Amino acid sequence: MMKYGYTILYVENVKKTISFYEKAFGFTPKFITPENDYGELISGETTIAFASYELGKSNFKQEFKKSSSSDRPLGVEMAFVSENIEADFKKAIDMGAVEFESLKEKPWGQKVGYIRDINGFLIEICTPIKL
Numbered sequence: 001m002m003k004y005g006y007t008i009l010y011v012e013n014v015k016k017t018i019s020f021y022e023k024a025f026g027f028t029p030k031f032i033t034p035e036n037d038y039g040e041l042i043s044g045e046t047t048i049a050f051a052s053y054e055l056g057k058s059n060f061k062q063e064f065k066k067s068s069s070s071d072r073p074l075g076v077e078m079a080f081v082s083e084n085i086e087a088d089f090k091k092a093i094d095m096g097a098v099e100f101e102s103l104k105e106k107p108w109g110q111k112v113g114y115i116r117d118i119n120g121f122l123i124e125i126c127t128p129i130k131l
Helices: 014-025 053-059 085-094
Strands: 006-011 028-032 038-042 047-052 077-081 098-105 111-116 122-126
Touching: 006 014, 006 053, 014 028, 014 038, 014 047, 014 085, 047 053, 085 098, 085 111, 085 122
Parallel strands: 006 047, 077 122
Antiparallel strands: 028 038, 038 047, 098 111, 111 122
């Protein structure tokens, strides 16, 4: 059986991105390569990792679309579950994230809001779903 191990986002500056995620969301850096072209965060069961665009170019023969905060977000998001959503949403914005959709309560009782990180990636901050 396979296990979901990593989400790797390609970014301009790995070290700056790791620092943003540490300050905005409280994730702990796991490691960064000496070349600063790859880094990982301790974020729960699945590792969030970042790799430089240059490393991505060396991994792929085909070109890939870079995320940009000046363009519409890519059609994918990461979701971070919070027990203190108002404070966590505000903290992320205070640390440099940009609000994409304000906090709203869904019909099933979950509260969600969307931000974009410093690279333009879409992040949902949400309360746990209560079953």
